[in-house]
Amino acid sequence: MALPAGPATAPPPRPAPAAHAGHATTAAAPSAAEQALRLQALLGQHSVLAAEFMRGRIRGDENFAQSANAALGRNTDAMTQLLRDLFGDATARRFAALWAEHVVELFTYARGLADQDDAVRAEAREELIEYEQDLAGFFVDASHGRLTTRAANRAMRMHVDHLLGQADAYAARDYPAAERLYRESYQHTYELGGTVAGALLTGRDAAALRAPIWRLRSQLGKLLAEHVVLVEDVTRAAVTNSPDFSAAAQMLNGNTRDLATAMDSLFGAGAARSFQSLWASHVDQVVAYAAAAAARDPGRRDRARARLHELEGRLAAFLENATGKRLRSTSLSDALLAHDQMLLRHAEAFAAKEYGTAQQMAFETYEHMFELARLLAGAFGATVAARLPVGGAETGHGAMAGVVERS
Template sequence: MRLRSKGTGYAVAVMATGLTLTLGACSGGDDGMNSSASSPSSSSTMDHNSMDMATDPGVDPVSTGDPFADARTAAAHMPETALTLATGLAKATDTAGEVDSDAATLRANLTAMLQEHVYLTGIGVATAYTAGPDSAEFAAAKTALDGNTQDLTDAIGTLAGDDAAQQFDQVWTDHVGYFVDYAVAKKSGDQAAADAAQANLTQYTQDAGAFFEQISNGELPAAAVTEALGMHVSTMSAAIDALAAGDPTASDTLRAAAEHVGMDAGTIATGLAKATDLAGDPMDDASTLRSNLTALLQEHVYLAAFAVFNAYTADGGVESPAFTAAAATLDANSVALSDAVTSLAGADNGAAFLELWRQHIGFFVDYAVADATMDEDARQQALLDLDGYRPQAGAFFEKVSGGELPADEIAAGLGMHVSTLAGAIDSLAKALVG
């Protein structure tokens, strides 16, 4: 896909300013965020013109050229980061429960996989509407979504056996297909087809309810699961409606759908943990902290990718209502993360975290701008800024955790975040800008 390759570069060139106004993020300047080394560096993963640089960013973007696969790679790192942070913060604050019990792990994993299902579905639909349902780009998006389905199937199989896994795979794959049918129908204005897809989705909620009641030995009543999945259908359908209508607030609607499945993850984890006698309590305070951080950090990746997607594809680029709204949704995630810090470490630390976090988002925006305009100097500078953010964030978490979170370990983990998300942005630029 090569969208708006003529003229897009100029629109995206003001992206940093646009997001700064929207988020209050501040990039560049003499703020101690820059770092340098003696050897020149240029990422080997990019199809851009190379230049000799006087500084080495210290982090190399990891990119395959497939933005959907790379977004999954970036997102997959965040549950590990959430576990690390939750472990240290729980110890520092004497949070009751166990962060790493089997039941807590089940809840966190289901939270990540179900949330990813929502975001990959939404991004896939947006891609189909932008590039076409028969495009190679949509095929790649569908492959990523199928990978998420396989992960969910494997998780069910681990708990309930191969036969249950096969049943789940069939039911879940069918419901993904019904959402695709609904998306196609809404975009084409075929109300009869949309109604048929909704009827199939309603039947899915009943089939899935019966399935979970069976494999949980009644710990997950069919009626309760059906009701919960009915909310998933309605919120995901609302997100598709917004995307089909070109509603700039589609990012908010998509986020609402993702938030709902986080609640479903807690419900399902509780029933399956009881049915299989898993150690721990999936709903204790420490487990909840871990799952909440998992959801917020993974959401950061997908909302950042969605914002860049809109900057590269929407008419008007960063001046478009779609990008402005997506940037605001991303900032809402940042505020939610700062609220979580505030609840554990106080308002001053929450505010300090929000400033630091918004700043690193600004550096990612600088990177996206440089990718779109093929400005290798600016691209390397953005990597330097992101590299410099890591030790500052490490020092912050070491301080608020009373040393339970060593600065060096946090900085190292954030290196993976920078490498994988920058790589996903590289692939988006290659696919959408050219």
């Protein structure tokens, strides 16, 4: 995979925090490009939460299913508010009604699987086909035809097929297929967010999304957030000693390889090998901590935490060196520490069956990855741009040369 890299100039600054009392200032609204990245994140998160919700229902784990359902509602509310901010209340209300019905039918389909009721499943599938067409029509209308009906229908159908396919495979205990579709569903729905945003926005807002720095942020965000999703999937399996552990671990390994491929595209094969070794070790220790939490073994937990702390420092030093100190190891260590602490708290809460807390930590960890992607994209893009030769694209750094903008 070749990731785009932007010029040395950083993306627009994030909105300033609200001022303290006595200093009344108004925070700048997020840019349209920021909102577009947010839509990608929320749609990708929807696919994950919907799959988890369906799986909890299939397993008969009602407490987990209820917590996933609540998280899914929170995700829907966030998407609705985002569309309200961008396009107004009428558009948001129409979306919310259609999306809520779409979620209800996913629940009904999962109930049919849990109860082994083929009639319920068939009826839910028919309803979902109808709602996916309505949703496709909504996006086509909102884009004023920039998104074609054919493309919108195909994208929505694929989204539903992924979710139903993973649920069918999970119910049949075909865990390799279930986990593959779980990952494909996330990737497709995340990319769907970019397609939709590109069609809904116009003029300079739409053009901004095509700039290398924004594409780099988008792709790094996708991979890093997917890392969180898949780590949490594996840790849940580790905690419960469930039979889908090996299949989930294979998907997580795939994400690690994709991140390493991105590093190869940006910094070369040697850096990619170093990164992959460090990142894989980091993943192993998070999973080891989860297993120790489930076993209530404080000694193993402490050893995993200590090993993670060491790896945080090594990863930070690696990234500082790779970016020519455009990223400082001290701030990176803090960011990686926060990432690991959230993952460990998720594992502890899940092991204690405190599913609401686990979902809250999953939300926070997922969103934190987009902050990290913003930080990394600015430094990565500047680093690659700075070392490009003066000659044409064919003389540049591997596959990156043709997509890096020069200032």
